[in-house]
Amino acid sequence: MSLTLTVDGDRWRRHLRAYTDATPGLVPVAKGNGYGFTLGRLARKTQWLGLDTLAVGTYDELPEVAGRYDGSLLVLTPWRPFGAALEVDPALAKRVIHTVSRQEDVAGLLDREPGARFLLERATSMLRHGMSARELWAAAREVAARPGAKVEGVALHLPLAHGAHLSEVRRLVNDVVAAELPLDTIWVSHLSAAELGELRSAYPDLTFRPRVGTDLWLGDRGALHVTATVLDVHEVERGDSYGYRHRTAPKAGHILVVSGGTAHGIGLEAPTGEASLRARAATLARGGLDAAGFVRSPFSIDGKQRLFAEPPHMQASMLFLPHGARVPAIGDEIDVRVRYTATAFDRIVVS
Numbered sequence: 086m087s088l089t090l091t092v093d094g095d096r097w098r099r100h101l102r103a104y105t106d107a108t109p110g111l112v113p114v115a116k117g118n119g120y121g122f123t124l125g126r127l128a129r130k131t132q133w134l135g136l137d138t139l140a141v142g143t144y145d146e147l148p149e150v151a152g153r154y155d156g157s158l159l160v161l162t163p164w165r166p167f168g169a170a171l172e173v174d175p176a177l178a179k180r181v182i183h184t185v186s187r188q189e190d191v192a193g194l195l196d197r198e199p200g201a202r203f204l205l206e207r208a209t210s211m212l213r214h215g216m217s218a219r220e221l222w223a224a225a226r227e228v229a230a231r232p233g234a235k236v237e238g239v240a241l242h243l244p245l246a247h248g249a250h251l252s253e254v255r256r257l258v259n260d261v262v263a264a265e266l267p268l269d270t271i272w273v274s275h276l277s278a279a280e281l282g283e284l285r286s287a288y289p290d291l292t293f294r295p296r297v298g299t300d301l302w303l304g305d306r307g308a309l310h311v312t313a314t315v316l317d318v319h320e321v322e323r324g325d326s327y328g329y330r331h332r333t334a335p336k337a338g339h340i341l342v343v344s345g346g347t348a349h350g351i352g353l354e355a356p357t358g359e360a361s362l363r364a365r366a367a368t369l370a371r372g373g374l375d376a377a378g379f380v381r382s383p384f385s386i387d388g389k390q391r392l393f394a395e396p397p398h399m400q401a402s403m404l405f406l407p408h409g410a411r412v413p414a415i416g417d418e419i420d421v422r423v424r425y426t427a428t429a430f431d432r433i434v435v436s
Contacts, residue, residue: 116142238270
């Protein structure tokens, strides 16, 4: 009676090991819902892989992983002189690597914790966090004036498009070299293996550490299978009312009640970022279907995605199955297509 993620454990572990072996300096990222697996499970898998650093998204996520992994813990959200950044368990202080993205925060962090470990973040074309070249150079002077400062590298958070940003990275790395910081490590994201290889050849004195989430944990989708349980089945005739909103059946068929609803992330759609005319047209089409009450759900029966009978509920969804389609029995499992980073599963079964 659950929304279940079933993992082919042998296949998944083979992928994790192969990816790790092929990616020098790998820093796994475990944040949010743990890419569907939970933060704790990813922390244990990082320990199993024998890697020295695990990245989390926020300071609030540290307690979820710290007891399951004993290496260094990089926090990707920049340090600020307020909030959870000031509430880190003192027992974790030596393991935590902060990200500092503003020049003034270098002094703020070191005034509070002179022995803090941290990265300096250089702004990229993503324009999310980070310092300009001038600010990075000023931060370098601040670091030089603090003999006990433990700066462990420079962080670059790049846009998603692989293969399109090598020239930008070269420019940014040149800024880092010009800053004359006492470091030899660049922590990067969203670079392909080929790009990393080119950078390592161009800058043999620097170490590049790729931070990876999706490609590591979700890189072999064939090892993952999501199912929902059929909880109830009701035969309806055209015009019969059903659901919270008392909609009427457009024709004869069946209403299926299945596990999985908004509490799991079902039916909650984030923007895809697609800008093509075709993608925009599809969005408009979905909007029209929504107004008419016919929206394709992520639930599939016999390989065909079925329509929501009404918007999903908190922990269950109602589907409309037209007359003539095979009707699953109560207790049967049906396939579900989900966005793993936005889905909370009731059960995770790893073989």
